[in-house]
Amino acid sequence: MIAPVRLDLHVHSDRSPDSSLDLGTIVGRIRALGLQGFALTDHNTVAGHPALRDLALAHPDLLFVPGIEVSTIEGHLLGYGVDEAPPPRRPLAETVRWIRERGGEPVLAHPFRWSHGVGGKGARGADVRAVEGLNGQTSRRANRAGLEIARQRGLAVVGGSDAHTVRGLGTAYTTLQARPATVADVLEAIRRGQVGVGGNSLGFGGRLRWTARNTMLRVRRGFRPV
Numbered sequence: 001m002i003a004p005v006r007l008d009l010h011v012h013s014d015r016s017p018d019s020s021l022d023l024g025t026i027v028g029r030i031r032a033l034g035l036q037g038f039a040l041t042d043h044n045t046v047a048g049h050p051a052l053r054d055l056a057l058a059h060p061d062l063l064f065v066p067g068i069e070v071s072t073i074e075g076h077l078l079g080y081g082v083d084e085a086p087p088p089r090r091p092l093a094e095t096v097r098w099i100r101e102r103g104g105e106p107v108l109a110h111p112f113r114w115s116h117g118v119g120g121k122g123a124r125g126a127d128v129r130a131v132e133g134l135n136g137q138t139s140r141r142a143n144r145a146g147l148e149i150a151r152q153r154g155l156a157v158v159g160g161s162d163a164h165t166v167r168g169l170g171t172a173y174t175t176l177q178a179r180p181a182t183v184a185d186v187l188e189a190i191r192r193g194q195v196g197v198g199g200n201s202l203g204f205g206g207r208l209r210w211t212a213r214n215t216m217l218r219v220r221r222g223f224r225p226v
Contacts, residue, residue: 002177004175010039010172011041023051030170046068063182070088072089075118075122078132082104092122108130130155132159170199
């Protein structure tokens with residue numbers, strides 16, 4: 001039996017205001033964990049994409065998915081396969097259309113997390129094909145709610161660590177049975193629902209660390225939203 005391909009589809013680099021991870025460190029850790037690649041999903045920017053393309057040339061055995069995590073009015077949205085940043089803090093439906101019109105795939109990020117999730121109303125009504133049902137920086141309860149919405153609506157489920165530190169990388173990931181050769185293959189697998197998830201939710205101790213770290217970062221940036 002062929003082992004599934006594992007991709008961490010939610011990773012932040014030092015291009016995000018709340019992460020200090022450089023791409024070289026990310027690649028080294030992904031390799032050490034036995035994953036086959038990751039998606040770069042910095043907050044409201046694609047500034048790291050040129051370096052990501054260089055990484056793809058240097059590491060042809062790994063798959064690097066260009067992406068973004070966009071702050072919409074209702075909450076955060078992942079966009080895979082886009083090379084430019086959508087306007088931030090626009091309505092969710094408008095941002096979903098913007099990503100899709102450019103050939104990308106919009107996916108709800110941690111929809112039931114108390115901060116930055118779109119919530120039940122957004123998750124039930126969003127015109128998306130997939131939900132992030134396992135986020136490594138989100139509680140088990142919130143992740144279960146995302147999985148349940150996906151089940152009710154017949155949506156695909158992806159996973160990602162939402163890592164901002166080395167410790168977080170690979171804690172949750174997406175699995176694909178068919179080995180993708182290109183980013184387009186990953187997007188098509190999501191559209192067809194040919195994906196699964198693995199890894200873990202954030203436990204109680206991790207939630208305490210997450211809350212303390214994010215509180216400190218909010219203070220440092222003058223409480224400006226991400």
